Amino acid sequence: MMKPARKKRLILISLMLLGASVATGFALKSFNENLMYFFSTTDVVEGKAPKNALFRLGGMVIKGSVERPDDGMMVRFKLTDFSKEVTVEYTGILPDLFREGQGIVAHGKLNNQSVFIAEEVLAKHDENYMPPEVKASLKNKPTQGSGQ
Amino acid sequence: MFLVPDLVVRFFHRMASPPHFYAFTERLMPWLVTIFILFTVSGLYGGLYLAPADYQQGDSYRIIYIHVPSAWMSLFIYIVMALAGAIGLIWRIKLAEIVAISSAPIGASFTFIALFTGSLWGKPMWGTWWVWDARLTSELILLFLYLGVIALYGAIDDKRVASKAVAILALVGVVNIPVIHYSVEWWNTLHQGPTVTKMDKPSIHISMLIPLLLMALSFKFYYLIALIQRTRLELLNRERNAQWVKTMVLERK
Numbered sequence: 001m002m003k004p005a006r007k008k009r010l011i012l013i014s015l016m017l018l019g020a021s022v023a024t025g026f027a028l029k030s031f032n033e034n035l036m037y038f039f040s041t042t043d044v045v046e047g048k049a050p051k052n053a054l055f056r057l058g059g060m061v062i063k064g065s066v067e068r069p070d071d072g073m074m075v076r077f078k079l080t081d082f083s084k085e086v087t088v089e090y091t092g093i094l095p096d097l098f099r100e101g102q103g104i105v106a107h108g109k110l111n112n113q114s115v116f117i118a119e120e121v122l123a124k125h126d127e128n129y130m131p132p133e134v135k136a137s138l139k140n141k142p143t144q145g146s147g148q
Numbered sequence: 149m150f151l152v153p154d155l156v157v158r159f160f161h162r163m164a165s166p167p168h169f170y171a172f173t174e175r176l177m178p179w180l181v182t183i184f185i186l187f188t189v190s191g192l193y194g195g196l197y198l199a200p201a202d203y204q205q206g207d208s209y210r211i212i213y214i215h216v217p218s219a220w221m222s223l224f225i226y227i228v229m230a231l232a233g234a235i236g237l238i239w240r241i242k243l244a245e246i247v248a249i250s251s252a253p254i255g256a257s258f259t260f261i262a263l264f265t266g267s268l269w270g271k272p273m274w275g276t277w278w279v280w281d282a283r284l285t286s287e288l289i290l291l292f293l294y295l296g297v298i299a300l301y302g303a304i305d306d307k308r309v310a311s312k313a314v315a316i317l318a319l320v321g322v323v324n325i326p327v328i329h330y331s332v333e334w335w336n337t338l339h340q341g342p343t344v345t346k347m348d349k350p351s352i353h354i355s356m357l358i359p360l361l362l363m364a365l366s367f368k369f370y371y372l373i374a375l376i377q378r379t380r381l382e383l384l385n386r387e388r389n390a391q392w393v394k395t396m397v398l399e400r401k
Contacts, residue, residue, distance in 0.1 A: 009237060010238050013234055013319060016320070017322065017323075020319075024323040028327070028334075035334075036335050037279065037282065037337050038336050040336070058336055094275075095273065097205070097273050097274070098275075120275075122274045122275045122279070122338060123274055123275060124338055125205070125273055125340050126341075127340045127342065127343040127351050128343075129202055129209060129212070129352040129353060130202065130352070130353040131202070131203060131355065132203040133200075134353055
């Protein structure tokens with residue numbers, strides 16, 4: 001059996017670990033909102049996103065929604081979280097992975113028409129890795145919404 | 149003690165004795181190096197040459213063969229370090245203390261490699277070198293925890309006392325490990341979700357997965373080799389006045 005002194009140290013260390021975990025748990029819970037890197041499109045439509053302030057908006061670029069209205073650098077597209085949609089406008093260079101059906105995170109603010117004016121657009125890569133041939137064969141089957 | 153077979157207990161008791169550990173690891177080393185080379189060569193060949201390009205990222209994704217195993221090692225080594233620290237605290241085993249502190253620089257290096265390669269990949273893929281999302285931030289905290297452990301150990305002259313202080317710091321820092329792992333599921337992050345460790349089947353093609361797992365094994369063996377070398381050195385340093393070290397040095401002359 002364990003000697004009493006060792007047992008005491010084991011219990012002390014377990015209590016210390018338990019205390020640290022509980023404290024961290026509470027801290028993370030209270031900062032939960034701040035730890036979210038971006039708001040979803042549903043948050044924006046329901047008015048949970050900040051007004052007149054910069055924030056990040058994440059979602060999937062809806063297929064067929066990307067347009068360049070004035071043939072310039074300005075791009076307009078719609079983002080969705082498969083429930084609500086938000087229109088985004090961005091002027092600048094898009095990252096390599098930006099494409100329709102891909103998840104992105106935009107940084108900017110809402111204007112009065114509830115259009116999100118982005119200052120920065122980041123592509124959010126999904127967790128799928130496959131060769132192009134596999135992707136091509138998947139396309140023939142009914143596709144599943146991969147989302148973010 | 150009661151769940152562990154007697155043979156295993158005796159093996160660990162023998163290992164905890166510095167002269168036995170020193171002699172045993174010396175015989176083990178060539179085998180470890182051979183296995184490490186085999187895994188590394190096959191993993192790199194498979195990952196950089198045999199595996200196909202990704203449907204979206206092309207060849208850029210191949211950084212996962214360094215990035216992902218490094219990130220896994222950064223978590224794994226931290227857990228080993230904290231466990232060894234706890235064993236050192238409870239049972240006062242000198243070898244456990246040394247394993248804990250010897251793990252810290254290796255873990256810090258893997259954490260740095262994971263952050264650095266991630267950043268290199270992030271620029272072309274995401275469009276930014278760095279974001280303060282939950283995954284990247286918690287991994288950066290892990291690097292600071294490692295550096296804190298190294299600095300604290302260096303700041304205290306009495307190495308037995310230093311080991312205790314370091315073990316407590318490492319143990320408190322353990323709460324960060326599940327935060328890093330689950331950050332991509334608990335919060336919205338720019339970093340993608342888990343690919344390999346998902347409960348259902350991994351969302352990576354098998355031809356890309358096998359080299360990744362080989363590289364993960366290769367990194368595990370690298371850690372074992374580096375850990376043993378560091379531990380032997382620290383052991384000699386601490387036990388330089390012990391009889392077994394003197395005898396060994398005389399025998400080798």
